[in-house]
Amino acid sequence: MALIVQKYGGSSVADAEKIKNVAKRIAQTKDKGNQVVVVVSAMGNTTDELIKLAYQINERPDERELDMLLSTGEIISCTLLAMALEAMGYEAISLSGAQAGIRTDAVYSRARIQSVDPERITRELDKGNIVIVAGFQGITDDMDITTLGRGGSDTTAVALATSLGAEVCQIYTDVEGVFTADPRIVPEAQKLSEIGYEEMLELATYGAKVMHPRAVELGELFNVPILVASSFTDNPGTLIHGGVAMEVRNKVRGIAHDLDVAKITVVGVPDRPGIAASIFEPLAKANISIDTIVQNASINNITDLTFTVAKSQLAKAMDVVKPIAKSIGARECSSDAKLGKVSIIGTGMQNTPGYAARMFGALKEKGINIELITTSEIRITCIIDEAKVKEAVKALHRAFELEG
Amino acid sequence: MALIVQKYGGSSVADAEKIKNVAKRIAQTKDKGNQVVVVVSAMGNTTDELIKLAYQINERPDERELDMLLSTGEIISCTLLAMALEAMGYEAISLSGAQAGIRTDAVYSRARIQSVDPERITRELDKGNIVIVAGFQGITDDMDITTLGRGGSDTTAVALATSLGAEVCQIYTDVEGVFTADPRIVPEAQKLSEIGYEEMLELATYGAKVMHPRAVELGELFNVPILVASSFTDNPGTLIHGGVAMEVRNKVRGIAHDLDVAKITVVGVPDRPGIAASIFEPLAKANISIDTIVQNASINNITDLTFTVAKSQLAKAMDVVKPIAKSIGARECSSDAKLGKVSIIGTGMQNTPGYAARMFGALKEKGINIELITTSEIRITCIIDEAKVKEAVKALHRAFELEG
Numbered sequence: 001m002a003l004i005v006q007k008y009g010g011s012s013v014a015d016a017e018k019i020k021n022v023a024k025r026i027a028q029t030k031d032k033g034n035q036v037v038v039v040v041s042a043m044g045n046t047t048d049e050l051i052k053l054a055y056q057i058n059e060r061p062d063e064r065e066l067d068m069l070l071s072t073g074e075i076i077s078c079t080l081l082a083m084a085l086e087a088m089g090y091e092a093i094s095l096s097g098a099q100a101g102i103r104t105d106a107v108y109s110r111a112r113i114q115s116v117d118p119e120r121i122t123r124e125l126d127k128g129n130i131v132i133v134a135g136f137q138g139i140t141d142d143m144d145i146t147t148l149g150r151g152g153s154d155t156t157a158v159a160l161a162t163s164l165g166a167e168v169c170q171i172y173t174d175v176e177g178v179f180t181a182d183p184r185i186v187p188e189a190q191k192l193s194e195i196g197y198e199e200m201l202e203l204a205t206y207g208a209k210v211m212h213p214r215a216v217e218l219g220e221l222f223n224v225p226i227l228v229a230s231s232f233t234d235n236p237g238t239l240i241h242g243g244v245a246m247e248v249r250n251k252v253r254g255i256a257h258d259l260d261v262a263k264i265t266v267v268g269v270p271d272r273p274g275i276a277a278s279i280f281e282p283l284a285k286a287n288i289s290i291d292t293i294v295q296n297a298s299i300n301n302i303t304d305l306t307f308t309v310a311k312s313q314l315a316k317a318m319d320v321v322k323p324i325a326k327s328i329g330a331r332e333c334s335s336d337a338k339l340g341k342v343s344i345i346g347t348g349m350q351n352t353p354g355y356a357a358r359m360f361g362a363l364k365e366k367g368i369n370i371e372l373i374t375t376s377e378i379r380i381t382c383i384i385d386e387a388k389v390k391e392a393v394k395a396l397h398r399a400f401e402l403e404g
Numbered sequence: 405m406a407l408i409v410q411k412y413g414g415s416s417v418a419d420a421e422k423i424k425n426v427a428k429r430i431a432q433t434k435d436k437g438n439q440v441v442v443v444v445s446a447m448g449n450t451t452d453e454l455i456k457l458a459y460q461i462n463e464r465p466d467e468r469e470l471d472m473l474l475s476t477g478e479i480i481s482c483t484l485l486a487m488a489l490e491a492m493g494y495e496a497i498s499l500s501g502a503q504a505g506i507r508t509d510a511v512y513s514r515a516r517i518q519s520v521d522p523e524r525i526t527r528e529l530d531k532g533n534i535v536i537v538a539g540f541q542g543i544t545d546d547m548d549i550t551t552l553g554r555g556g557s558d559t560t561a562v563a564l565a566t567s568l569g570a571e572v573c574q575i576y577t578d579v580e581g582v583f584t585a586d587p588r589i590v591p592e593a594q595k596l597s598e599i600g601y602e603e604m605l606e607l608a609t610y611g612a613k614v615m616h617p618r619a620v621e622l623g624e625l626f627n628v629p630i631l632v633a634s635s636f637t638d639n640p641g642t643l644i645h646g647g648v649a650m651e652v653r654n655k656v657r658g659i660a661h662d663l664d665v666a667k668i669t670v671v672g673v674p675d676r677p678g679i680a681a682s683i684f685e686p687l688a689k690a691n692i693s694i695d696t697i698v699q700n701a702s703i704n705n706i707t708d709l710t711f712t713v714a715k716s717q718l719a720k721a722m723d724v725v726k727p728i729a730k731s732i733g734a735r736e737c738s739s740d741a742k743l744g745k746v747s748i749i750g751t752g753m754q755n756t757p758g759y760a761a762r763m764f765g766a767l768k769e770k771g772i773n774i775e776l777i778t779t780s781e782i783r784i785t786c787i788i789d790e791a792k793v794k795e796a797v798k799a800l801h802r803a804f805e806l807e808g
Contacts, residue, residue, distance in 0.1 A: 016460040050480070056420040058487035065490070065498055069483035072476035076454070079473035083462035086469070094469055098502075099547050120547075143503050143524075 002167040003125070004029055007039040007135065007157035011174045012231035013077045014044035022231060023084035025172070026130060030090060035125045037164065039135040039157040040081055042073025063108035067137075067147045071097070074134035074153070082132045092130040095120060097137035098145065102156065104138035110149030111138055113156075116163035133160060151212020158215045162222040169224050171211060172231035177238035178203065178210055180402040181255040185393050188403040192253065193236065196244040199253050199347055202379045206343040207258030216240065244347075251348025252355065252400035257393050259386055261291070261339040262314040263371065264321055265306040268331025271298035279305065279324055286320050288313050292341075292374045292383065306372060308383065311337055339371060340389035343381040344396055350377050362399035368392055406571040407529070408433055411443040411539065411561035415578045416635035417481045418448035426635060427488035429576070430534060434494060439529045441568065443539040443561040444485055446477025467512035471541075471551045475501070478538035478557070486536045496534040499524060501541035502549065506560065508542035514553030515542055517560075520567035537564060555616020562619045566626040573628050575615060576635035581642035582607065582614055584806040585659040589797050592807040596657065597640065600648040603657050603749055606783045610747040611662030620644065648751075655752025656759065656804040661797050663790055665695070665743040666718040667775065668725060669710040672735025675702035683709065683728055690724050692717050696745075696778045696787065710776060712787065715741055743775060744793035747785040748800055754781050766803035772796055 006026065013019050022040075030036050050069050054061040061069075078094040085092035101117030124131045135153025138146050148155055154171055161169035178200065179189040195203075197220035204213040210228055219226045219240060229237025269275055276295070283290060293307040309317045314337050325333040349355045359380055363370060368391065372383040384392060397403065410430065417423050426444075434440050454473050458465040465473075482498040489496035505521030528535045539557025542550050552559055558575055565573035582604065583593040599607075601624035608617040614632055623630045623644065633641025673679055680699070687694060697711040713721045718741050729737040753759050763784055767774060772795065776787040788796055801807065 016457065019461060053420065053480075053484065054487055057423060057484050058491040061487045062490050065483045065486045068498055068500070069480060069487075072479050075476050076457075076473060079469045080457065080461050082469045083458055083465045083473075086466050087462040094472055096472070096549075145500075 001033050001035065003035040003037070003164055004168055004170060005037045005039065005157050005161040005164065005166045006170045006172060007153055008041065008231055009153065009173045010041040010044055010046070012172055013040055013081065016080075019043075019077070019080050019084050023081060023088060025231065026085060027088055027090055030130055037121060037125070037131045037133060037160055037166070038081065039133050039153055039160065040074060040077045041135050041153040042070075043077045043080075046073040046076065064144060067108045067111075068145045070147050071134070071137045071145045074136050078132040078134045085130055085132075090130055091128050092132060093124050094132045094134070095124070096134050097156070098139035098143070100133045100160070102138035102159070104140060104146045104148070106140040106142070106144065106146065108146055111146035113138060113148065113159050116159055118160070118163050121160070121164065151214040154212050154215035155218060158218045158224055158226065161224045162218070166224065168227055169219065170227045170229065171215075172229055173210065174230065174232065175210055176230045176233065176235050177228050178208065178240070178254070180253070181393050181397045182208075182257065185257070185390050186255075186397045189397065190402060190404040192238050194239045194241065194244050195253060196347055197240060197242055198378060199244075199345055200240045202343070202345045202376065203254050203256045206256035206341065206345065206379065206381060208254070208256045211240075251346045251352060252344045252402065253346040253348075255393050255396045255400075255402070256343045256345060257340060257389050259340045259389060260310050261308050261341050261383060261386070262311045262335065262337040263306060263308050263339055263383065264314070264317060264333065264335045265304055266321065266325045266330045266333050267304050269303050269305050269325075270329055271301045271303045275328060276305065278328060279321060282320050282324060283317060286316060288317050288320065292372055292381070294372050294374070308339070308372070338386045339383055340386040341381050341383045342389055342392045342396060343379050344400060345379045347378045349380075356380050358399060359396060362395045363392055366391055366395050405437050405439060407439040407441070407568055408572055408574060409441045409443065409561050409565040409568065409570045410574045410576060411557055412445070412635055413557065413577045414445040414448055414450070416576055417444055417485065420484075423447075423481070423484050423488050426576075427485060427492055429635065430489060431492055431494055434534055441525060441529070441535045441537060441564055441570070442485065443537050443557055443564065444478060444481045445539050445557040446474075447481045447484075450477040450480065468548060471512045471515075472549045474551050475538070475541045475549045478540050482536040482538045489534055489536075494534055495532050496536060497528050498536045498538070499528070500538050501560070502543035502547070504537045504564070506542035506563070508544060508550045508552070510544040510546070510548060510550065512550055515550035517542060517552065517563050520563055522564070522567050525564070525568065555618045558616050558619035559622060562622045562626075562628055562630065565628045566622070570628065572631055573623065574631045574633065575619075576633055577614065578634065578636065579614055580634045580637065580639050581632050582612065582644070582658070584657070585797050585801045586612075586661065589661070589794050590659075590801045593801065594806060594808040596642050598643045598645065598648050599657060600751055601644060601646055602782060603648075603751055604644045606747070606749040606780065607658050607660045610660035610745065610749065610783065610785060612658070612660045615644075655750045655756060656748045656806065657750040657752070659797050659800045659804075659806070660747045660749060661744060661793050663744045663793060664714050665712050665745050665787060665790070666715045666739065666741040667710060667712050667743050667787065668718070668721060668737065668739045669708055670725065670729045670734045670737050671708050673707050673709050673729075674733055675705045675707045679732055680709065682732060683725060686724050686728060687721060690720060692721050692724065696776055696785070698776050698778070712743070712776070742790045743787055744790040745785050745787045746793055746796045746800065747783050748804060749783045751782045753784075760784050762803055763800060766799045767796055770795055770799050
């Protein structure tokens with residue numbers, strides 16, 4: 001008998017019929033003699049509807065109130081799922097984040113899990129119950145309800161799997177697993193049967209939407225195997241774990257892409273200590289996430305500083321940067337909102353030369369200009385014209401022979 | 405500075421605009437220098453929609469799960485109301501039943517409040533917050549969420565007013581107050597500016613829908629003045645309290661009516677000890693509420709036993725009673741589902757003869773046949789043909805000169 005944690009996303013529980021289908025899948029796992037803990041997201045677009053309602057009433061809803069409001073979405077789906085299992089003759093109980101012992105800090109809308117007290121879950125499992133836990137939420141020491149922000153329900157699932165010592169954390173979603181590239185762009189993309197945490201982390205961070213990097217990171221930290229699979233089919237999915245062979249023959253494992261890239265360049269910056277801080281500290285205070293930062297080699301102590309942000313944050317970032325650029329004596333401040341990025345990822349790239357050259361060559365062959373380049377040990381990312389991203393993904397998929 | 409508890413029902417917070425209007429009313433109370441605690445019901449028909457969703461999934465939803473599901477309705481309305489107040493520049497915080505310290509027993513769907521720990525509410529009031537509490541819900545010792553059943557939000561409000569030592573508990577609803585009769589039936593019905601707890605309790609129990617008897621009872625027990633008024637106007641409403649003069653000149657205070665009456669008669673029952681118990685114990689076990697019970701004087705040790713139930717419970721009650729009637733040797737078992745009741749209520753009736761005669765006379769004058777009669781010290785109730793109830797209410801309103 002194993003303990004299995006399963007997570008079902010919002011599209012998997014979008015209506016009464018889909019909830020019943022999910023209940024059947026859970027029942028199959030239970031029938032095999034497993035103890036089952038299930039984490040669910042809110043039904044379909046419930047969260048968006050609640051947010052819309054809040055904004056009708058207050059243009060800047062208080063984050064504590066918004067979290068308490070949004071937490072109802074997951075309570076609704078988990079009680080309905082428990083009822084669906086009971087209708088099939090199974091014993092089930094729903095638990096809110098608070099009841100499930102998920103304690104977080106008090107940073108509303110993006111709370112971090114501080115600890116999980118699994119006492120209640122364990123007690124319910126011991127009674128023979130299937131335990132359904134509301135994802136995406138927790139409770140502070142003062143009994144205030146928090147939400148975990150993006151990737152929250154995946155994070156709930158991995159955190160529970162960790163604290164319960166589960167055999168595996170199964171993330172059921174509306175895709176079949178992790179692919180070598182987005183199958184909507186590259187029809188011949190291959191599903192990976194397994195992938196290492198680090199590679200998955202880079203894929204997720206650099207654009208693969210299948211799982212949020214935060215949950216992958218937690219899985220890696222506590223070495224919890226994570227299966228990503230479809231909630232609509234019985235196909236095997238992709239297992240994310242730590243035991244993947246390093247020396248796989250084809251050393252690029254996947255192509256990630258992201259269309260949400262805008263660039264700001266501060267031109268003609270005097271190159272002296274503290275200049276970068278004077279630009280990036282105010283951006284951080286304005287809660288703007290900076291992605292890539294590139295500084296050119298300085299000529300006559302004058303340099304250009306380029307960085308990227310999400311497109312939705314470009315206007316706000318320009319408002320912050322323009323007066324700073326002026327005050328530090330920069331020549332000008334330009335921006336480009338029509339960018340995307342494409343990345344090749346694989347642990348096999350470590351200490352092996354030639355990948356970058358092959359990537360740049362494939363892009364050059366298609367006449368794609370590279371605006372910026374960034375790398376990690378297991379990833380190379382090029383920022384390019386957003387209109388060229390799909391073509392680049394296809395070209396790279398072919399160049400690294402990922403079609404299988 | 406006084407502490408005031410206000411309660412707003414579902415129709416008062418049915419949409420974003422109505423929530424904003426309620427926020428304005430609360431703000432006025434706060435502006436007068438009061439501390440304000442507000443209890444809200446779920447928006448409009450949210451509760452019905454959640455119940456419908458549950459029944460789509462499970463024909464007999466588990467009561468614990470249903471309570472947890474339904475509790476989200478009040479969380480949604482109270483967070484939105486807090487946001488509306490914040491949008492107007494007021495400090496507000498929403499609290500779930502659990503956060504507000506409302507502890508109940510574990511009888512799901514009709515839990516009873518066991519205690520209120522007002523620590524968190526008091527702390528938030530001391531910070532200057534308007535405190536918005538989710539009505540209709542509480543939490544058990546095991547942190548399970550319960551709902552309080554019918555009249556739940558009114559009960560939450562009165563319980564909070566009691567435990568906080570509030571000056572008054574104001575129940576805002578979609579009617580203007582307590583009337584001498586239902587104004588939809590008797591256009592000249594008068595709004596009562598005040599009424600005693602006992603009279604209100606009888607009015608509520610015998611059909612006046614303005615407030616649930618349970619909350620009135622709690623108010624009487626702890627002597628909390630309760631104001632019932634409209635949330636849509638600034639008219640003064642009706643104050644329910646203990647200090648109403650007993651010797652009011654017109655001693656009938658109001659006419660209550662109820663169209664939900666069905667009658668079962670067990671005919672030809674041998675009149676021996678234990679017969680009543682043998683009928684009513686199985687009905688209680690089947691969770692059927694019995695209202696009026698009348699037993700005729702026995703002739704030759706044979707009697708008729710008549711009792712009334714809600715119309716929706718008639719079929720179930722007949723299923724229970726028929727085999728019992730047979731086993732105890734009764735002649736037959738008949739029923740009538742088309743009944744209603746009409747009551748005259750007033751503490752002034754105590755020890756004063758002539759009210760019954762005047763009531764029966766007024767009904768007789770209209771040719772209305774009386775099926776059953778029951779009385780309390782301050783009430784006389786006649787069960788009559790449901791088709792005659794409206795006419796009876798009008799006639800009694802005139803006969804007791806309630807038109808003012």
